[in-house]
Amino acid sequence: xxxxxxxxxxxxxxxxxxxxxxxxxxxxxxxxxxxxxxxxxxxxxxxxxxxxxxxxxxxxxxxxxxxxxxxxxxxxxxxxxxxxxxxxxxxxxxxxxxxxxxxxxxxxxxxxxxxxxxxxxxxxxxxxxxxxxxxxxxxxxxxxxxxxxxxxxxxxxxxxxxxxxxxxxxxxxxxxxxxxxxxxxxxxxxxxxxxxxxxxxxxxxxxxxxxxxxxxxxxxxxxxxxxxxxxxxxxxxxxxxxxxxxxxxxxxxxxxxxxxxxxxxxxx
Amino acid sequence: xxxxxxxxxxxxxxxxxxxxxxxxxxxxxxxxxxxxxxxxxxxxxxxxxxxxxxxxxxxxxxxxxxxxxxxxxxxxxxxxxxxxxxxxxxxxxxxxxxxxxxxxxxxxxxxxxxxxxxxxxxxxxxxxxxxxxxxxxxxxxxxxxxxxxxxxxxxxxxxxxxxxxxxxxxxxxxxxxxxxxxxxxxxxxxxxxxxxxxxxxxxxxxxxxxxxxxxxxxxxxxxxxxxxxxxxxxxxxxxxxxxxxxxxxxxxxxxxxxxxxxxxxxxxxxxxxxxxxxxxxxxxxxxxxxxxxxxxxxxxxxxxxxxxxxxxxxxxxxxxxxxxxxxxxxxxxxxxxxxxxxxxxxxxxxxxxxxxxxxxxxxxxxxxxxxxxxxxxxxxxxxxxxxxxxxxxxxxxxxxxxxxxxxxxxxxxxxxxxxxxxxxxxxxxxxxxxxxxxxxxxxxxxxxxxxxxxxxxxxxxxxxxxxxxxxxxxxxxxxxxxxxxxxxxxxxxxxxxxxxxxxxxxxxxxxxxxxxxxxxxxxxxxxxxxxxxxxxx
Numbered sequence: 001x002x003x004x005x006x007x008x009x010x011x012x013x014x015x016x017x018x019x020x021x022x023x024x025x026x027x028x029x030x031x032x033x034x035x036x037x038x039x040x041x042x043x044x045x046x047x048x049x050x051x052x053x054x055x056x057x058x059x060x061x062x063x064x065x066x067x068x069x070x071x072x073x074x075x076x077x078x079x080x081x082x083x084x085x086x087x088x089x090x091x092x093x094x095x096x097x098x099x100x101x102x103x104x105x106x107x108x109x110x111x112x113x114x115x116x117x118x119x120x121x122x123x124x125x126x127x128x129x130x131x132x133x134x135x136x137x138x139x140x141x142x143x144x145x146x147x148x149x150x151x152x153x154x155x156x157x158x159x160x161x162x163x164x165x166x167x168x169x170x171x172x173x174x175x176x177x178x179x180x181x182x183x184x185x186x187x188x189x190x191x192x193x194x195x196x197x198x199x200x201x202x203x204x205x206x207x208x209x210x211x212x213x214x215x216x217x218x219x220x221x222x223x224x225x226x227x228x229x230x231x232x233x234x235x236x237x238x239x240x241x242x243x244x245x246x247x248x249x250x251x252x253x254x255x256x257x258x259x260x261x262x263x264x265x266x267x268x
Numbered sequence: 269x270x271x272x273x274x275x276x277x278x279x280x281x282x283x284x285x286x287x288x289x290x291x292x293x294x295x296x297x298x299x300x301x302x303x304x305x306x307x308x309x310x311x312x313x314x315x316x317x318x319x320x321x322x323x324x325x326x327x328x329x330x331x332x333x334x335x336x337x338x339x340x341x342x343x344x345x346x347x348x349x350x351x352x353x354x355x356x357x358x359x360x361x362x363x364x365x366x367x368x369x370x371x372x373x374x375x376x377x378x379x380x381x382x383x384x385x386x387x388x389x390x391x392x393x394x395x396x397x398x399x400x401x402x403x404x405x406x407x408x409x410x411x412x413x414x415x416x417x418x419x420x421x422x423x424x425x426x427x428x429x430x431x432x433x434x435x436x437x438x439x440x441x442x443x444x445x446x447x448x449x450x451x452x453x454x455x456x457x458x459x460x461x462x463x464x465x466x467x468x469x470x471x472x473x474x475x476x477x478x479x480x481x482x483x484x485x486x487x488x489x490x491x492x493x494x495x496x497x498x499x500x501x502x503x504x505x506x507x508x509x510x511x512x513x514x515x516x517x518x519x520x521x522x523x524x525x526x527x528x529x530x531x532x533x534x535x536x537x538x539x540x541x542x543x544x545x546x547x548x549x550x551x552x553x554x555x556x557x558x559x560x561x562x563x564x565x566x567x568x569x570x571x572x573x574x575x576x577x578x579x580x581x582x583x584x585x586x587x588x589x590x591x592x593x594x595x596x597x598x599x600x601x602x603x604x605x606x607x608x609x610x611x612x613x614x615x616x617x618x619x620x621x622x623x624x625x626x627x628x629x630x631x632x633x634x635x636x637x638x639x640x641x642x643x644x645x646x647x648x649x650x651x652x653x654x655x656x657x658x659x660x661x662x663x664x665x666x667x668x669x670x671x672x673x674x675x676x677x678x679x680x681x682x683x684x685x686x687x688x689x690x691x692x693x694x695x696x697x698x699x700x701x702x703x704x705x706x707x708x709x710x711x712x713x714x715x716x717x718x719x720x721x722x723x724x725x726x727x728x729x730x731x732x733x734x735x736x737x738x739x740x741x742x743x744x745x746x747x748x749x750x751x752x753x754x755x756x757x758x759x760x761x762x763x764x765x766x767x768x769x770x771x772x773x774x775x776x777x778x779x780x781x782x783x784x785x786x787x788x789x790x791x792x793x794x795x796x797x798x799x800x801x802x803x804x805x
Contacts, residue, residue, distance in 0.1 A: 033654050038573050053573050053650055122672035126635040126683060127664060219650045219665045229643065232489065 008256035015253055019065035026059035031220035041240070048242050051230070055220075061245055064222040068204050069253060071138040076199035078142030080149060084192055087153025092161055092184065102154065108147040116144065117210065130221040137216065141206050149195040156191040160184055197261030201254035208250065224250050290798035292477050292777065294502035294790070295485040295494070299452055304438050305428035306379050309387040311786075312484075318787055319458055319480060321428025322442020324353055324372070325421060329783045329791035332591050332695060334421055338367065338429060338442060338465075348416030348739030351424075355407040360463040361431045361440040369409035373401040374432035376411060388426045391698065392417055394736070418736045418744060419696040444475040444794040456482040466794055475794035476779075501774035501798065502789045508578035511770045521772055523782040523789075527580040527589045528769040529692040532648065533761040534636065536685050538714040538721070543682040547630050552684070552713075556615035558759040562601050563608040564659045565652055570765050574647045578770055582763035584752045585703070589766070589784040590695055593745065595752040601763075605658050612659070624660035633662035634684040637676065640667035648764065649687055677712065686712070689767075695785075697735060697748045704732045704751060713760045724758050 001009075018025060027047070028034075034046075034054035042049045048057035090101035120140050124133065160166055161184075169183050204224065210216035211225030219226075227246035237243060300313040305321045308314050324339040336342075339353040359367040379389040380399060392399075397414025404410060417423070434440035439447065444466070445458035458480040466474040483500065485491050492510045494500045496518070511522055536552035537544065551557045567581035580587075583601065586594045609619065616627040624632040636652065638645045649665040656663050668676070676683045692699065702708035706720040706729050720726035728751055735747035755761065769784035778797045782789045790796060 031650075031654070033573075033651070035569055035573060053647060118669050118672070122668055122675075126637065126666050127633075130664070133666075218667060219646050220653065232643075 004259050008259040011252055011256045012260075015065060015069060015249065018062055019069050022059075022062040022066045026056075026062045028056040028059045030055065030060045030063040030222050032056070042242055048245055049240075057227075057242070057245065060222040060227060061249065064224045064227050064246060065249060067134060067217055067221060068207055068224040068250075071134060072200050072203040072207065073196075075138040075142035075145065075203040076196050078139065079145035079199055079203075080192055080196040082143070082146035083149030083153050083195060084188070086146065087150040088157050088180070088184070088188065090150070091154040091157025092180070094158065094161065098154065098158070102151065105147045105150050105154075111144075113144045114210075117141070130218045134217050134221065134223070137207065137210065138203065141203050145199060145203065145206070149199065152195060153188065153191055156188055157184065160187050194261055197257055201257045204250065204254060290477055291479040291481055292502070292790075292796060292798055293481045293483060293500045294504070295491045295500055296456065296482045297484075297486055297488075297491075299484055300450075300456065303447060303450075305430065306375075306384060306386045306388060306438075312482075315482065315787060316447065316456060316458075317428055318443075319445045319790070319793055320441045320443040320447060320461075322359075322367075323426075323428055324355075324424045327422060327425040327695070327785075329785040329787075330781060332785070334425070342421055342424075344420050344739070346739060348418065348420060348737075349414075350410055350412045351420050352404070352408060352410040355409065356465065357407055359442065359465050361434055361436075361442055362446045362461045362463055363431075363434050363436050363440045364463060365431050365434040365440055367429065367431070367442060369401075369403040369407065370432045371429055372409050372411075373403070375427060375430045376401070378430065379427060388423075391423045391426075392420075394418075416737050416739055418698050418738065419741075422696060445480055448479070453484055455484060458482070464794070468795070476797045477793075480793070495772055495774070498774065498776070501777045502780070503772040504786070504788045504790075506770040506772050508576040508768070508770060511578060511772075512576050514772065518772070521775055523771045523773065524578060525769040525771065525782050525784045525788065527587050527766040528784050529587050529589055529695075529766075529786075530689055531582050531585065531587065531692070531766050532645070532687070532689045532764045533582070534652070534685055534687040534764065535713045535761045536634075537681060537683050538760075539681045540714075540721075541681045543680065544684055547626060547628055548634065548684060551626060551632065551634075554615050555758055556611045557617075558762065560608040560611040560615070560659070561656065561661075562759050562762045563604050563611065564661075565655050565762070565764065566603045567601065567764055568603065569655075570648055570651055573651060574644055575765065575767060578768040579765040580768065582766050584756050584763055585700060585761065586697075586752060587692070587766045587784075589769070590692075592741075593695065593697055593748060595749040597749070598752060598756050601756075605655075608659050619660050622660055623662075631662070632660065633664070635664040635666050636685045636687050637666045637668055637673060637683045638687040639670050639673050645687055645689075652687070678709070678715070697732070697744070697751070701732060701736065704728050704755075724754050728754055 032055065034050060034056070036054065037046070037050055038052055038054040040046055040050040046056050046058065048061065051057055051060070086101060086105070090098040117137070117140055121137070124136060128136070166179070166183055169179055174183070207216050207223055208225030208228055211223055211229060216225050217223035224246050228250070230243050231237065231247060296312040296315055298310065298312045300316050301310045302308060302313050303316060305317045308317050323337050325334045325342060326337045327333070328335050338356050338359060340356050341354040343352045344350070353372065355369060355372070361367055376399060378384060379386050380392060392413065394413060394417045395415030399414070400412040402410040402412070429442050430438055431440045441461065444461055444464050446461050447456065448459040449457035460475060460478050464474060468474055485494070488507060488510065491500065491503060492514065495503055496514070511524070514522055536558065538549065538552050542549060571577060571579045571581060581600055583598045584595065588594050612624060617624055617632065626632060636649055638649055646665070646667060653663045653665060677686060702710040705711060706714070706717040706725045709715050711717070714721055717725070720729055731747045731751050735744040738744045738747065769788055771782040771788045773780045773782060773789050776799045778799070779792065779795045780789050781792065783791060785791070
């Protein structure tokens, strides 16, 4: 592990510890409005100040990490699983099936997924709890984000299919299921792991983009993207630089994931 | 020597501040949908119409009284069916075609042509049948409608006269400017109308400005930055947040003209077609439930937290800015959570462990939908959420893209409560007919009813129809006051706030008197001047 990777792991451990312990660490509930003290600068009571409604920014940032940084890996895991299934099936079978599947993947990649998300959100029941709504949003992101990874997995499996150890195993009469489980899977794992790590920041950013459009996590539940909507009014940022805190957290986490995924890609 | 004199004059021109021969710049937030003045139904087209169109009478945006323009005098008959105008003599369109009674008749015929589907024409359609025109001596014309038209003379403020004979058709105008150039997505350039008829007290031809450039800019943030850099000189409908941000450096260039005509309100879905449980429909149809919700919402906090004090708590459908039609006898809705709970208890609800339950034991909870991307509304929803939590009601907030929201509001009726705003550009209650008539499509809480669902809605129908056919302004006011009283009592719309009309006018612009009524900053465009100093930047 390089020094940069070590620092990345350390930063992610700190961020995830805060996210997991948000309930214990946050000075206030994320939804509580201290209406007599809106738009406060950082102080002893509110370390990152308060927002327009008087809500503690630090508490909301902790809970936002929980929402965005815990659910993004879950969505990444889902998309990697789907990519593994589709990519392996196509790459291992080869021939017309691979061509057809990859054409399907290309078609899927060209879908305007933002509109699909908007449509799916629009037909969701209105009375679902914000937490469920968030889960559904990330689940949709996960279900839509597999296609690019599937291409990479397919290419990896195709190379492995004609590799020496696979030919040997097949010549020795190894059954297909055993071939997949014992020979192929361990060798595809680094590719999948790299794809998983690459996908996490993609989903964090996808949620952020959705929230910037007001279609991400619903109020009052905070998310990194939701908090960053304040940055739309960028002219006041020089006077209130603490509003950049969610962006800083996002940049740190995405960079850390990128560093780790690069390392994995090299290994793969 | 000549060159030296020219250079000296040029130097003087760019260093000495002075008036006249300038170009005024401001932003439109979208491309104009049309340049045909009779088809205008969007803000950008309306701006172009206001700046280029000549009208018979003009509503003074400050006094809210009609003033003569192309007509020097006008008279409405006692039965409200006939209006007679005396036209100003010697007026010419921008292309030199003379203006006369035939042009008025042509404009009105075009406006009322059912094939044209003019949104302005709808205001004149009080009954089926044709209009009749009578061209009278001494430059007069009388127009007779098949039935009385309420507020007939004020409707002409929206009607830009078109030429019956000019080959340029709608491009020939009578207003202070003409459209010189239009680049979609970029700008609309207006040049001074050489044939504009108005002169100032010194006999100088108006407008003072040579040109107006309307830059098409959707992004408000960029508009504000351009204002700060001096690239645009006016901002209409300035957001409260930007207003506060500009205030330290540009205090003298910012204007808060008090409550605007627009309102922000929430309502409950009471439609029988609503896809919600019967017990919830019963809550929403209960007057006491709606009154309790209204009492539990702290409107002052909405004003302070969401609008940075640049809003006014709303009392009813008419803003206090509407000097004539606002019912000043109505009391503001008091914020009183104890009173709200008392009302709910009276209506059969009960509090159990901090959660409100109805008589059948259902916990009271509902969702509010609003449009995604509108931060002010999302914040309002968050404030309402916490206020209603104070009386044991759990509220979910759902933001939807606008088409989905409209689909739910108007077609599927699959929602419980909605938070939205209403833009009121007109002063007259007739502009709100579709909102208040139970058969109206904009009667949002229960639209397009075949017969009124409640006695109070039947009463409102009766009053709205009566005021629409009454010709006396005093009588109409009395009838519409009663409508406002019923709305205050029944609260089908829970009116929350009226945003203040905020605007910015650069120091380079002289003669502007920003008001609440649109167009806020340039309503007397022909009298605006810009200092030439800008040219040296």
